[in-house]
Amino acid sequence: MSKSLSPTPPAVQRARESRCLILRVFGTPEGQSLLRFLEDRFETRLPVFQGRAGQYDPLDAMRRDAYREVFLYIHHQLELARQEASSSQT
Numbered sequence: 327m328s329k330s331l332s333p334t335p336p337a338v339q340r341a342r343e344s345r346c347l348i349l350r351v352f353g354t355p356e357g358q359s360l361l362r363f364l365e366d367r368f369e370t371r372l373p374v375f376q377g378r379a380g381q382y383d384p385l386d387a388m389r390r391d392a393y394r395e396v397f398l399y400i401h402h403q404l405e406l407a408r409q410e411a412s413s414s415q416t
Contacts, residue, residue, distance in 0.1 A: 345403050345404075345407035352404055353404065353408070361397075361400065370390075374387045374394070
Protein backbone atom coordinates (compact mmCIF):
# COMPACT_ATOMS: atom_id res chain seq x y z
CA MET A 327 0.00 0.00 0.00
CA SER A 328 1.73 3.19 -1.15
CA LYS A 329 1.10 6.54 0.38
CA SER A 330 0.09 9.21 -2.14
CA LEU A 331 1.87 12.52 -1.95
CA SER A 332 -0.35 15.44 -1.14
CA PRO A 333 -0.22 18.45 -3.46
CA THR A 334 2.06 21.32 -2.52
CA PRO A 335 0.13 24.01 -0.63
CA PRO A 336 -0.26 27.26 -2.63
CA ALA A 337 1.73 29.30 -0.10
CA VAL A 338 4.68 26.92 -0.38
CA GLN A 339 4.49 27.04 -4.17
CA ARG A 340 4.42 30.87 -4.15
CA ALA A 341 7.44 30.93 -1.81
CA ARG A 342 9.37 28.63 -4.17
CA GLU A 343 8.43 30.78 -7.17
CA SER A 344 9.59 33.90 -5.30
CA ARG A 345 12.90 32.23 -4.47
CA CYS A 346 13.35 31.27 -8.13
CA LEU A 347 12.77 34.89 -9.10
CA ILE A 348 15.28 36.09 -6.50
CA LEU A 349 17.80 33.57 -7.87
CA ARG A 350 17.21 34.76 -11.45
CA VAL A 351 17.70 38.40 -10.46
CA PHE A 352 20.46 38.21 -7.84
CA GLY A 353 22.09 34.90 -8.78
CA THR A 354 23.99 36.36 -11.72
CA PRO A 355 27.22 38.39 -11.57
CA GLU A 356 25.21 41.48 -12.54
CA GLY A 357 22.66 40.72 -9.84
CA GLN A 358 25.40 40.28 -7.23
CA SER A 359 26.85 43.62 -8.31
CA LEU A 360 23.43 45.25 -7.96
CA LEU A 361 22.95 43.71 -4.52
CA ARG A 362 26.33 45.05 -3.36
CA PHE A 363 25.47 48.50 -4.76
CA LEU A 364 22.16 48.53 -2.88
CA GLU A 365 23.79 47.33 0.33
CA ASP A 366 26.31 50.16 0.05
CA ARG A 367 23.59 52.67 -0.80
CA PHE A 368 21.53 51.69 2.24
CA GLU A 369 24.64 51.30 4.41
CA THR A 370 23.65 47.86 5.67
CA ARG A 371 27.19 47.06 6.82
CA LEU A 372 27.31 49.95 9.29
CA PRO A 373 26.21 49.60 12.91
CA VAL A 374 22.53 50.29 13.47
CA PHE A 375 23.29 52.88 16.13
CA GLN A 376 25.19 55.86 14.75
CA GLY A 377 26.43 58.84 16.74
CA ARG A 378 27.82 59.33 20.20
CA ALA A 379 26.80 57.02 23.02
CA GLY A 380 23.53 58.15 24.56
CA GLN A 381 22.66 60.40 21.63
CA TYR A 382 21.36 57.87 19.15
CA ASP A 383 18.39 58.67 16.97
CA PRO A 384 16.00 55.76 17.59
CA LEU A 385 14.11 56.35 14.34
CA ASP A 386 17.34 56.29 12.36
CA ALA A 387 18.32 53.05 14.13
CA MET A 388 14.92 51.54 13.30
CA ARG A 389 15.32 52.51 9.65
CA ARG A 390 18.80 51.00 9.45
CA ASP A 391 17.59 47.82 11.11
CA ALA A 392 14.70 47.56 8.64
CA TYR A 393 17.06 47.99 5.69
CA ARG A 394 19.34 45.32 7.08
CA GLU A 395 16.42 42.93 7.57
CA VAL A 396 15.42 43.24 3.90
CA PHE A 397 18.93 42.33 2.75
CA LEU A 398 19.17 39.45 5.22
CA TYR A 399 15.89 38.14 3.80
CA ILE A 400 17.16 38.41 0.22
CA HIS A 401 20.42 36.62 1.08
CA HIS A 402 18.57 33.87 2.96
CA GLN A 403 16.07 33.31 0.13
CA LEU A 404 18.91 33.32 -2.39
CA GLU A 405 20.71 30.60 -0.45
CA LEU A 406 17.51 28.51 -0.17
CA ALA A 407 16.93 28.89 -3.92
CA ARG A 408 20.46 27.72 -4.66
CA GLN A 409 19.98 24.69 -2.42
CA GLU A 410 16.65 23.85 -4.09
CA ALA A 411 18.20 24.24 -7.55
CA SER A 412 21.14 21.99 -6.72
CA SER A 413 18.92 19.33 -5.10
CA SER A 414 16.58 19.26 -8.09
CA GLN A 415 19.55 18.68 -10.44
CA THR A 416 20.70 15.56 -8.56
